[in-house]
Amino acid sequence: MTTQRARRILKWTLGILGGLIVAAIAGILIWSQVGVMPAEAGPLAAVQDDPAITAHDTSAGIVLEPADGSGDAGLVFIPGAKVDPWAYASKLSELVAEEHLTVVISRPWLNLAFFDPRPLADFTSLAPDVETWVVGGHSLGGVRSCQLARDADGLILFGSYCANDLSASGLPVLSISGANDGLSTPEKIAAARHLLPEDAELVEIEGANHASFGDYGPQPGDGPVTISDEDMAAELTSLVGEFFDR
Structure with a gap:
């Protein structure tokens, strides 16, 4: 040749x-x-009109803060794949209005947390006065939050599980799942349990499915939902609030 x-x-x-x-x-x-799943108009409007909450929308994420400035601890929440970040605002809003937490809902690159390499500091810097930070996320966002957890003071999984090993991390961990979740099923969560610390708390909410953690409508492949949005929000507020009070 x-x-x-x-x-x-x-x-x-x-x-x-x-x-x-x-x-x-x-x-x-x-x-x-x-196919990005949009936030439902009613729950979103309720958050944006709530006088107890101050909302700032930035290119990196949505910042929800107590209007009285009392939020001294915060949650960085990473959305599930191809879900509008605003779709989680309502379910997390009582944490801001009642528990006085600051909540930062990230805006993942390409609407997929898997493709977002940014460190946790890129999101905590949106609320620089907050000193204590817990990271968490829903579905694929929860998988990404596990990767960021070593830079946080705690980890909360919302209908999700870890793919990396945190069993020896010593981190406080709360895993909240739905009994009727057709995507992050109870079986999948149980199979990944060994990746969490031994003292991690796992709570399963009866009647909740995968989409119960947000307000974006039904999701293909999901199970039935029998819990109301109001009861789901109350459950999340109680569980997350208790986790921060430890």
Whole structure:
């Protein structure tokens, strides 16, 4: 084979590989923007109109703070895949209004926490006066929160489980799941239990499914829901509030 022919074959091969890479990137970008589950209008409006809550929407995340400035502890919450971050505001709002916590709901790159390499500090810096930070997340956001947990004071999983080993971390951990969750099923959560510290607290909410942790409507593959939004929010507020009071 001549040198000139070898160069042509190399250029042709590199051209094909380059085209495949560009096509793959374009496909991911398009897929990440299609089918994003929006926040339901009613619950969102209730949060935005609540005089007890001050909301700031930034490019990095949504910051919900007690209007009286009393939030000295905070939760960084990472949304599930392709869910509008605002869809979690209502379920977390009583933590702000009643428990006086600051809540930062991140805006994952490409709507997928898996592709978001930013450290926890990028989100805690949105509320610089808060000293104690717990990280948590829903679904894929919970998996990502496990990866960030060593930089936090605690971890809360919402319908999720870890993929990395935190069993020897010494972190306080709360895992909240839905008995009817068809995606992060009770079986999947039990199978990943060994990745959490021995003293991690696991709580299963009866009647809750995967979508019960937010307000974005039904989700394909999910189980039935029999708990009301009001009761679900009250359960989350109680469980998370007690976790912060430890």
